[in-house]
Amino acid sequence: MLALIIRRLAQSVLVMLFVALIAFVMFRYVGDPIASMVGVETRIAEQEIMRDRLGLNDPVFMQFLRFIGNAVQGQFGISYRLQQPVSELIMSRLPATIELAFASATIALIGGVALGVFTALRQGSFATGAIMAASLVGVSLPTFLIGIALIYIFAVELGWLPSFGRGQVVELGWWRTGLLTESGLRSIILPAITLSLFQLTLIMRLVRAEMLEVMRTEYIRFARARGLSDKAINFGHALRNTLVPVITITGLQLGSVIAFAIVTETVFQWPGVGSLFITSVQVVDVPVMAAYLMFIAFVFVVINLIVDILYFAVDPRLRVDGGAAGK
Amino acid sequence: MKSNLKRALFAILASTALVTAASAETVRWARVSDALTLDPHSQNQGITHTFAHHIYETLVDRDIDGALTPRLATEWMIKEGDPNTWVFKLREGVTFHDGSAFTAEDVVFSLDRARSEKSNMRQLHVDVAEVVAVDDYTVEVTMKGPSPLYPNNLTNTFIMDKTWSETNDVVEVQDYAAGADNYAVRNANGTGPYILRSREVDVRSELTVNENHWAETKPAVTEIIYLPISDALTRVAALLSGNVDIVQDVPVQDIERLAATPGIKVETGPENRVIYLGYKFGDEPLQSSDVTDRNPFNDPRVREAMELAIDRDAIKAVVMRGQAIPTGVATPPFVDGWTEELDAYPAVDLDRARALLAEAGFPDGFTVTLDTPNNRYVNDEAISQAVVGMLGRIGIRVTLASRPIAQHSPIILNNQTDFYLLGWGVPTFDSAYIFNDLAHTKSGSLGAYNVGLYTNPELDVKIQSLGTEVDLEKRAATIAEIWEVVKADRVLLPLHNQVLAYAMKDRITLPVHPENQPRMTSVTFAD
Numbered sequence: 001m002l003a004l005i006i007r008r009l010a011q012s013v014l015v016m017l018f019v020a021l022i023a024f025v026m027f028r029y030v031g032d033p034i035a036s037m038v039g040v041e042t043r044i045a046e047q048e049i050m051r052d053r054l055g056l057n058d059p060v061f062m063q064f065l066r067f068i069g070n071a072v073q074g075q076f077g078i079s080y081r082l083q084q085p086v087s088e089l090i091m092s093r094l095p096a097t098i099e100l101a102f103a104s105a106t107i108a109l110i111g112g113v114a115l116g117v118f119t120a121l122r123q124g125s126f127a128t129g130a131i132m133a134a135s136l137v138g139v140s141l142p143t144f145l146i147g148i149a150l151i152y153i154f155a156v157e158l159g160w161l162p163s164f165g166r167g168q169v170v171e172l173g174w175w176r177t178g179l180l181t182e183s184g185l186r187s188i189i190l191p192a193i194t195l196s197l198f199q200l201t202l203i204m205r206l207v208r209a210e211m212l213e214v215m216r217t218e219y220i221r222f223a224r225a226r227g228l229s230d231k232a233i234n235f236g237h238a239l240r241n242t243l244v245p246v247i248t249i250t251g252l253q254l255g256s257v258i259a260f261a262i263v264t265e266t267v268f269q270w271p272g273v274g275s276l277f278i279t280s281v282q283v284v285d286v287p288v289m290a291a292y293l294m295f296i297a298f299v300f301v302v303i304n305l306i307v308d309i310l311y312f313a314v315d316p317r318l319r320v321d322g323g324a325a326g327k
Numbered sequence: 328m329k330s331n332l333k334r335a336l337f338a339i340l341a342s343t344a345l346v347t348a349a350s351a352e353t354v355r356w357a358r359v360s361d362a363l364t365l366d367p368h369s370q371n372q373g374i375t376h377t378f379a380h381h382i383y384e385t386l387v388d389r390d391i392d393g394a395l396t397p398r399l400a401t402e403w404m405i406k407e408g409d410p411n412t413w414v415f416k417l418r419e420g421v422t423f424h425d426g427s428a429f430t431a432e433d434v435v436f437s438l439d440r441a442r443s444e445k446s447n448m449r450q451l452h453v454d455v456a457e458v459v460a461v462d463d464y465t466v467e468v469t470m471k472g473p474s475p476l477y478p479n480n481l482t483n484t485f486i487m488d489k490t491w492s493e494t495n496d497v498v499e500v501q502d503y504a505a506g507a508d509n510y511a512v513r514n515a516n517g518t519g520p521y522i523l524r525s526r527e528v529d530v531r532s533e534l535t536v537n538e539n540h541w542a543e544t545k546p547a548v549t550e551i552i553y554l555p556i557s558d559a560l561t562r563v564a565a566l567l568s569g570n571v572d573i574v575q576d577v578p579v580q581d582i583e584r585l586a587a588t589p590g591i592k593v594e595t596g597p598e599n600r601v602i603y604l605g606y607k608f609g610d611e612p613l614q615s616s617d618v619t620d621r622n623p624f625n626d627p628r629v630r631e632a633m634e635l636a637i638d639r640d641a642i643k644a645v646v647m648r649g650q651a652i653p654t655g656v657a658t659p660p661f662v663d664g665w666t667e668e669l670d671a672y673p674a675v676d677l678d679r680a681r682a683l684l685a686e687a688g689f690p691d692g693f694t695v696t697l698d699t700p701n702n703r704y705v706n707d708e709a710i711s712q713a714v715v716g717m718l719g720r721i722g723i724r725v726t727l728a729s730r731p732i733a734q735h736s737p738i739i740l741n742n743q744t745d746f747y748l749l750g751w752g753v754p755t756f757d758s759a760y761i762f763n764d765l766a767h768t769k770s771g772s773l774g775a776y777n778v779g780l781y782t783n784p785e786l787d788v789k790i791q792s793l794g795t796e797v798d799l800e801k802r803a804a805t806i807a808e809i810w811e812v813v814k815a816d817r818v819l820l821p822l823h824n825q826v827l828a829y830a831m832k833d834r835i836t837l838p839v840h841p842e843n844q845p846r847m848t849s850v851t852f853a854d
Contacts, residue, residue, distance in 0.1 A: 031730075031733025032734070033733070046449065049444075082364065082529075084528065151568075163565045164554075164556055164561050268561065271530040279360065282702070282733075
């Protein structure tokens, strides 16, 4: 177990280094940070002085080494755009993204499981057909389109919910939460739904397929033969057995939700790390881009590590096999 | 009876006046991005300056027509007997937000800070030799040579409090390489009409009116909530849903729809910015052309043919949906030196254009690549697409290379383009600013944006003379001569002046500012 974790950790460090390297090579093609930092009217000599001061004239390799050296000490430098420490910027934006990710994961999980069970049990009914058709739309429509549609329906036409932003926030230490005020809660509804739709359909289809599979198994037939109630069979036996893959997928998807909230955050002007990243890309704010990519890599590495460990803990077969292989 | 009526009327009027003065008016103001910093000397960028103008103040300001007006300086003149020195008389009785008095030493400190090595405002003050306080309310700025237009460079140079800056260790401007941030980046202490109450970068800034401000007329807006919304659709939706009151950066395609929406109105006006095409001069063949033995653009007939082929009115009507002011000269009308004759442009004449091309030896046209930005100017990429089609009609087959400004800019600065689109704003409102960068031979700090490497030694002499000419009449005559040559040579191919549009709730009026730096102090309410 310990050996596995150590091995995994070593791999993680390699992965992170690799991400950093790729990111750095990419940055050379994103454009010139100076061009975005100064007005077009700034003298070229002045631009050259700035480029020198930022170390942009050094070879990429030197820049990379400097970045890694600082990153190891938790230093990600100063944002070119906002002139504030990058780690601070990311930390101040993180709560918004995490709250949005968890809200949408909750919607996706509850909605997905409920609809999945429903469509599995009511096979062939009209409602099931409608839900399945609608879910196709959910998967195929791009997120920004869904977001804009929701804004126009619920904010512009009906005027029920705010069209952008996070509403009033409350400070709990360094964590700025929007979940404790009315305007904050109203603000999170539309972006959370937008972000959850894809995951919701994914979970729904997964639950449905698993349920249909499980319903055909012998122990369900046996349960029916024992005269158990439908409720006990459907939820106590069938659903419980479908949940293992569902939980795995949800956990893994949580990483992607955090990473891919970018579009949703932009459409709703949600002040999270995703929108920070997009703004930074537009003006080639290299320190923020680098730190963000490292952060996302870190999130994935951690989640994968946890999932690996959980597998090990949850599934006894893995443990036995692993032990046997180790001998 | 009559006097009673009068008295009653007067009472009503007085009470409404009272109500208006006392009622708090909040304006939620959305635009595309946030101010980059609160440090007034660290970024020379329009959005940052616009925000800073509400908190900090400058010595001189510009009114809506572009004329210089007094702000912290009440008058300014060239010192008698010394053409190199400007004298500024300062406004008395002005205080900073923290209560300390505004005096000449703050001005000396701020101008020195603005021209220090790490300041991005530095280029506007390169000709300054020394700044001295003569007494508490008089400052003398000695220049390296006669600089008759120096006050034009002061409209975005903000005045900070010397004591506050020393106390908070912000005498120096933010240094990126230092790895730490500067107090002035997040805190402000100006003399301006609004005081910063709270700020969350990229999310929301709140300002309240400065009750102790020196101006006699108090602004109608007592509270500003500044909301950056980067996505254009979201920004417009925020206004439509009533979540914001003013949207500054309105996409051209939404103007008509917004204007037609009940409860919303759109204010439009010309911006001090011209959009133009440029091409490579010189004998060397173009990199992107199928003509490999010479440079077609170097032939004046080809340049004329191109001008005759481009339909500026069609670009205005179709691409810009009416929101552009076509022009035949590469300067906006606000600038000293602009005339109606220069502004005129020829009608489209395709037959003549084809004949000119044939005469020049290109009866079948030629190929070339047009480099265009796609996120810098209003509909920049669409304009270039239209140009491709229009030039195609006379046989010039253009390939479009469209890039974000971050990638377009290096190509421009390194002269790696044969044919390009660019825009030019004129912060000094003077033609010399255009000549220095766009028409002078590229050498040293001059001709930095002379991307096509046009060169005309005679013209260079005239351009350089503008910098030190104190006789304003003589100077104006030289400017007119230079424009004549620039236009006759078709150094640039101007398309139009950009138009700005602000959308707002219909009880609010925010006039369009030619530099796109609107002030909330200029907002009026209908009721």
